[in-house]
Amino acid sequence: MYIPTYEDVVVAHERIRPYIHRTPVLTSSYFNDRTGAELYFKCENFQKAGAFKARGASNAVFGLSEEQAAKGVATHSSGNHGLSLSYAAGRRGIKATVVMPRTAPEAKKEAVRGYGGTVVECEPSTSSREAVFAEVVAESGADFVHPYNDPRVIQGQATCSKELIEDVGELDAVIAPIGGGGMVSGSCLTLSNIAPNTRIYAAEPKNADDAYRSFKAGHIIADDAPQTVADGLKVPLKDLTWHFVSNHVTDIFTTTEEEIVEAMYLCWQRMKIVMEPSSAVAIAAILKNPEVFAGKKVGVILTGGNVDLKKLPWA
């Protein structure tokens, strides 16, 4: 598999610039006082389609040849990647097909359609998903854009910490939530090149701690069906993201469900921003391990803001 370079990231950033927000970096005297750290929150919850995934999806979509673009793109993520791919394809005026279990919440299907994507339903099993997806690709010739194990996607996600460093200068540490490892891999790619002294931490729900266990074991461990409120972080590492995580991450912290919900609540209450439970995992990890971050200048990636406002985890 092709390992992307920082030169690719610079190209990706130019390519996607018209289609993404350069998201703001917020600070919070509350969280600074509480942690003793100087925290810089990179607000990808304000990103197009509501999550950093718009970066990688836009890079994949706008990097396609005209010929390939005419056949469209496809994926099988019912989360932010599906939305983002639909968004990016819509901006290019090409077709995006998202294969989703027929049991997925109607709101998620509606959201994909709202961004112009086409939903194709499968049964709620891996075998059905793979069969239906293979059929879609065979029929349409659509380009498969994996949610994270794709160099184009990682190049796109890598533009996030590029902006962060450009905007706030060098950092002692950056922390991001980890699921499949796309954002963390992008951060590794950028920081190891332009800010090699910046330590990279990942934060993961204890209930879906496969990245943590992989990191400690030295090889990929995938869980079957972890359950966590941080629903963007259930997926396992794959070879490309493992490459970056195993080479560049300093440590991975895990947090309980209660800690995640409490951190999310505090962030909404104090910073007045809507972000999803997955984003809160990074804040929870800082609150839980203040000794690691106190006195340091730390970038915190708030990964997304797509949450069901009528079903909040503390209600």
Next chain:
Amino acid sequence: MYIPTYEDVVVAHERIRPYIHRTPVLTSSYFNDRTGAELYFKCENFQKAGAFKARGASNAVFGLSEEQAAKGVATHSSGNHGLSLSYAAGRRGIKATVVMPRTAPEAKKEAVRGYGGTVVECEPSTSSREAVFAEVVAESGADFVHPYNDPRVIQGQATCSKELIEDVGELDAVIAPIGGGGMVSGSCLTLSNIAPNTRIYAAEPKNADDAYRSFKAGHIIADDAPQTVADGLKVPLKDLTWHFVSNHVTDIFTTTEEEIVEAMYLCWQRMKIVMEPSSAVAIAAILKNPEVFAGKKVGVILTGGNVDLKKLPWA
């Protein structure tokens, strides 16, 4: 009563700069597409103490002589002004006393104490409030900072649209929610001086439409005890705010409770920001009167973000 001038606003801005956030201005392609307007949201929900009121309170507190400051400040607002006055007094290291009905939610009392203010309870009646407040002032010599009918407070609120114009250039219109009229008066004061072609609109809950009726009647009409989800907007105009509103406001729009909650929901969902129902009134007014705003460059003041996350109006 002293009518503040724009020179006062410039002085106020210098005075309060160290104690307030220069809040960001956000845009939303969703709301632009939906309204046909070019909207610039001035995010005072990100302000210190969670609302624009920190501007006026800081100006009042930091403008006090040493002698007066030593005696502290006092008010009888149980809402954002009480919080903001406590915040500002805390920054100066002086005492803030907030008289509140003993029946006020414990969370509001805790919030005032959280910012370092002292809560003094009264019975839930105007006569008790006035008696207790008079006692507090007589005993302490504290300076009474009215939530809006005070030149120092209006000078402070006026710095909000000053920043807005500095950051985005001239606007065709600015719209803000109206309760007692402090923010609208401040906007009038600034815009009539530095952007005299900018039309100033106010938005009010239909259930608390005393400013609307005052505006149409040509004199102040005060309601007894209006009920609305936009709880920051229940108070009536007073002489100083009436001066600005009657001289500089182009029109006042009213919105129903359902329209307010719908606008608030949309703003949280699409812009990923936490703001209070009072702020949503301005957005609701734009959605309801698109013909007034389409094709225009419009500033929208999002006044605050203090809301009970466990009791959302759509839950």
